[in-house]
Amino acid sequence: MFIEAIQNALTVKSLLLVSAGSLLGITIGALPGLTITMTTALLVSLTYGWPTWDALALIMGAYVGSMSGGAISAVLLNIPGMPSACATTFDGYPMAQRGEAGTAIGMARTASLFGSLIGMVFLAGVAPIVANFALKFGPYEYFYLILMGLTMISSLSGGSFIKGMIAGLLGMFLSIVGMDPIWGTARYTFGNFQLMRGLNFVAVLIGLMGMSELLIQASKKHIDMPMVKEIKKEVIKLSELWRMKWLILQSSLIGIWIGALPGIGQTIATLAAYDAAKRTVKNPKIPFGQGAIEGVVAPEVADNACIGGALIPMLALGIPGDSTTAILLGAFMMHGIRPGPLFMSSEPSLFWFIVIMGTIAAIAAYFLVRLGSKVFPKILLVKANLLLPVIGILCVVGSYATEGNVFDIFVMLFFGVLGFLLRLMRFPVSSIVIGFVLGQMADSELRRALMLAQGKFIQQSLTRPISLILIIAIIAQLLLSNKRLRERMKFATASIIGSKKAENIR
Amino acid sequence: MLIAFGLSLVLGSAVALGADYPTKPIEILVPWAQGGTTDNMARAFQPLFEKAIGGTTFLKNMGGASGAVGTEYVYSKPADGYTVMVSSYQPAGIFQVMNLTKLGLDDFETIAIVSFGVPSIAVHKDARWKNAQELIDEAKKNPGKISVGYSGPATMGQICAFIIEKYTGAKFNMIPFSGGGPVVTATLGKHIDANFQALAENMDQYLGGNFRLLGTFSNEPIKGLEGVPALGQVFPAMKPYLPWGQWIAVMVKKGTPSEIVKKLQDAARIVLAQKEWTDYVTSMRNDPMALIGDAAEKYARDWSSFTSWLLFEAGAAQKSPAEFNIPKP
Numbered sequence: 001m002f003i004e005a006i007q008n009a010l011t012v013k014s015l016l017l018v019s020a021g022s023l024l025g026i027t028i029g030a031l032p033g034l035t036i037t038m039t040t041a042l043l044v045s046l047t048y049g050w051p052t053w054d055a056l057a058l059i060m061g062a063y064v065g066s067m068s069g070g071a072i073s074a075v076l077l078n079i080p081g082m083p084s085a086c087a088t089t090f091d092g093y094p095m096a097q098r099g100e101a102g103t104a105i106g107m108a109r110t111a112s113l114f115g116s117l118i119g120m121v122f123l124a125g126v127a128p129i130v131a132n133f134a135l136k137f138g139p140y141e142y143f144y145l146i147l148m149g150l151t152m153i154s155s156l157s158g159g160s161f162i163k164g165m166i167a168g169l170l171g172m173f174l175s176i177v178g179m180d181p182i183w184g185t186a187r188y189t190f191g192n193f194q195l196m197r198g199l200n201f202v203a204v205l206i207g208l209m210g211m212s213e214l215l216i217q218a219s220k221k222h223i224d225m226p227m228v229k230e231i232k233k234e235v236i237k238l239s240e241l242w243r244m245k246w247l248i249l250q251s252s253l254i255g256i257w258i259g260a261l262p263g264i265g266q267t268i269a270t271l272a273a274y275d276a277a278k279r280t281v282k283n284p285k286i287p288f289g290q291g292a293i294e295g296v297v298a299p300e301v302a303d304n305a306c307i308g309g310a311l312i313p314m315l316a317l318g319i320p321g322d323s324t325t326a327i328l329l330g331a332f333m334m335h336g337i338r339p340g341p342l343f344m345s346s347e348p349s350l351f352w353f354i355v356i357m358g359t360i361a362a363i364a365a366y367f368l369v370r371l372g373s374k375v376f377p378k379i380l381l382v383k384a385n386l387l388l389p390v391i392g393i394l395c396v397v398g399s400y401a402t403e404g405n406v407f408d409i410f411v412m413l414f415f416g417v418l419g420f421l422l423r424l425m426r427f428p429v430s431s432i433v434i435g436f437v438l439g440q441m442a443d444s445e446l447r448r449a450l451m452l453a454q455g456k457f458i459q460q461s462l463t464r465p466i467s468l469i470l471i472i473a474i475i476a477q478l479l480l481s482n483k484r485l486r487e488r489m490k491f492a493t494a495s496i497i498g499s500k501k502a503e504n505i506r
Numbered sequence: 507m508l509i510a511f512g513l514s515l516v517l518g519s520a521v522a523l524g525a526d527y528p529t530k531p532i533e534i535l536v537p538w539a540q541g542g543t544t545d546n547m548a549r550a551f552q553p554l555f556e557k558a559i560g561g562t563t564f565l566k567n568m569g570g571a572s573g574a575v576g577t578e579y580v581y582s583k584p585a586d587g588y589t590v591m592v593s594s595y596q597p598a599g600i601f602q603v604m605n606l607t608k609l610g611l612d613d614f615e616t617i618a619i620v621s622f623g624v625p626s627i628a629v630h631k632d633a634r635w636k637n638a639q640e641l642i643d644e645a646k647k648n649p650g651k652i653s654v655g656y657s658g659p660a661t662m663g664q665i666c667a668f669i670i671e672k673y674t675g676a677k678f679n680m681i682p683f684s685g686g687g688p689v690v691t692a693t694l695g696k697h698i699d700a701n702f703q704a705l706a707e708n709m710d711q712y713l714g715g716n717f718r719l720l721g722t723f724s725n726e727p728i729k730g731l732e733g734v735p736a737l738g739q740v741f742p743a744m745k746p747y748l749p750w751g752q753w754i755a756v757m758v759k760k761g762t763p764s765e766i767v768k769k770l771q772d773a774a775r776i777v778l779a780q781k782e783w784t785d786y787v788t789s790m791r792n793d794p795m796a797l798i799g800d801a802a803e804k805y806a807r808d809w810s811s812f813t814s815w816l817l818f819e820a821g822a823a824q825k826s827p828a829e830f831n832i833p834k835p
Binding site for chain 1: 575579679690692710715
């Protein structure tokens with residue numbers, strides 16, 4: 001079966017298809033608004049009559065390639081090509097502004113490769129274990145996990161904690177606009193049926209990141225100059241990568257784990273990996289948020305590791321891990337393959353084929369981005385008064401393209417102006433994004449848990465082992481992030497030991 | 507004279523509209539996101555329909571608010587047959603009673619009903635209930651203790667629960683999720699006790715041995731699933747209302763010229779008779795249907811009056827069906 005998979009994978013046709021898929025994925029990923037979910041749906045109908053192997057090669061190529069493409073526009077233009085690339089903008093864009101766009105994209109590409117490969121290793125090795133553990137997550141566990149995610153607002157807020165909280169709460173508020181997923185009640189829609197579907201996340205992101213950056217650039221005096229003075233050479237040192245080995249592993253595990261939890265999504269995985277990097281990398285050469293290379297590597301690794309993660313529940317149990325794998329499941333059925341708990345034992349050659357294709361697609365994506373890496377950064381040498389209108393058009397087309405709805409263009413413009421004003425007042429835009437991604441989920445999961453608990457919510461939360469662990473982790477995290485408390489603890493431990501260092505700490 | 511001229515112009519263009527239709531690409535709008543049942547069916551329908559109608563078509567998804575956004579979009583377009591909607595059952599009164607939009611069956615012409623998906627009762631294989639009777643007896647004895655997941659407001663699983671509650675006197679603790687996938691996952695993880703999702707959604711876990719199916723919302727056992735009882739036979743009180751389930755229809759805006767409607771009906775008739783279509787629908791574990799024109803309209807109206815009144819009487823609807831002249835069943 002493994003042999004059969006290899007035989008089918010290593011044909012010229014399969015290799016060409018997976019590379020073509022990868023190229024398509026990179027393009028889709030780099031273009032804001034065009035999502036991999038939409039592309040997969042199109043590819044599934046395109047490949048309906050094809051042999052299963054060929055169809056899977058093309059689709060897997062596109063799926064993996066898109067994750068590498070998202071970073072390109074995130075680094076160059078501050079527009080996340082894919083929603084999951086939004087964490088890449090935090091440090092990737094400042095790097096590009098310093099002229100290091102080449103290095104940022106190069107690192108992103110390398111990080112993506114590592115992320116994909118580690119994700120595939122986990123998929124191949126321990127899929128059933130991870131899948132069964134993921135099943136243990138019910139509404140309680142999801143709620144506390146999301147609550148833990150919300151603590152990221154404080155650690156990512158940068159300068160002012162209060163401003164970070166305000167922005168985070170604003171994001172949470174905006175996320176609940178629309179039809180309430182529990183009872184179907186309209187919330188803050190003012191009778192507008194377009195608002196019933198909620199604010200389109202892609203349009204919100206493009207507005208907050210890309211459009212607001214455009215307005216900031218356009219408000220500068222020297223509009224007829226390029227935004228970046230010079231483009232430095234791409235530097236990727238192996239020693240640099242080796243230094244970040246633990247960061248890469250940590251980010252992969254976060255990506256795989258969150259990818260394997262159905263319904264959480266890649267955007268949260270990348271934000272969580274970024275947040276974890278910020279907590280664990282003590283002395284980055286350049287501070288996070290100002291162009292730290294670690295801030296590009298962590299989310300890009302997690303983003304790609306998510307693919308392996310999202311495929312785990314799909315292949316091991318027949319349940320989709322995200323919206324793309326949901327479409328893949330449909331594609332399986334079209335080709336007469338039974339997804340489900342028996343898939344791995346009844347179709348082992350197909351399982352291995354997917355793992356091998358994912359691996360080849362990751363390698364193909366690496367080299368395809370590398371081919372273009374000399375050219376991409378040159379975009380930034382175009383004069384701002386010529387480049388900015390193009391970015392504007394990308395923002396408009398991108399926000400329209402996701403759902404083909406003109407209303408989303410206005411959503412994007414509104415958030416562009418909002419983002420611009422908030423950034424002028426030094427509110428962290430990243431906090432709004434986190435609030436927006438997690439707000440609605442926190443609301444639904446909490447209410448679901450309350451409905452299930454029937455008045456015993458607290459008892460249930462404390463007696464379910466995973467939820468108890470999560471609660472303890474949240475409390476610990478909050479206490480540790482309190483600077484004064486941390487110093488006191490250090491002082492206390494130091495005085496117990498009786499070291500003279502205690503005085504220094506004080 | 508001027509009026510006569512104007513009238514002839516209008517009539518002339520109307521005839522021209524019908525006679526050489528289609529002269530430009532037809533937009534097939536799916537008011538749901540990519541990857542769902544409706545989208546899958548529409549994607550299989552589109553190429554066959556394109557051949558049958560003898561023109562070009564393109565498919566567009568516009569999801570949101572349980573299909574209300576895309577439905578409003580189709581209604582905002584001219585009634586010229588160039589915007590065709592492939593929709594699930596929501597325009598049949600559900601939008602109205604759930605207060606999502608005012609649009610209902612009076613605003614659309616039902617060209618054809620193309621497929622039908624039957625719901626099922628599924629529990630985890632470790633659950634203590636061996637059959638539907640045991641589950642429902644316990645739900646009667648301890649009302650509101652058995653948790654049942656469903657995929658959001660006014661979706662199939664919730665309506666099925668209301669049907670059971672109405673005709674057996676059972677009472678469930680209904681937990682809404684954000685889609686069919688999450689409901690199946692929660693059942694698999696034993697976070698909820700049961701679900702009444704589409705057979706298509708529960709089937710893989712049943713075949714894989716993780717789920718036990720306690721019944722289907724039909725009067726006869728489903729072909730190939732003879733071991734799973736039909737609920738109409740277990741609970742005779744439910745029999746007149748079964749089979750109940752999710753259907754997918756092709757619709758255009760009301761007021762579309764009758765010649766165009768006829769052309770669309772003919773094209774649908776050709777598609778629905780093709781083996782390629784019926785095979786696909788069967789592979790997605792739905793039943794192929796082929797109700798055209800008046801038959802489709804009657805089916806939708808009957809379904810609408812049963813379901814919207816059921817939702818209203820269960821307290822799940824925000825508006826009364828009477829407000830929209832939906833007759834009581």
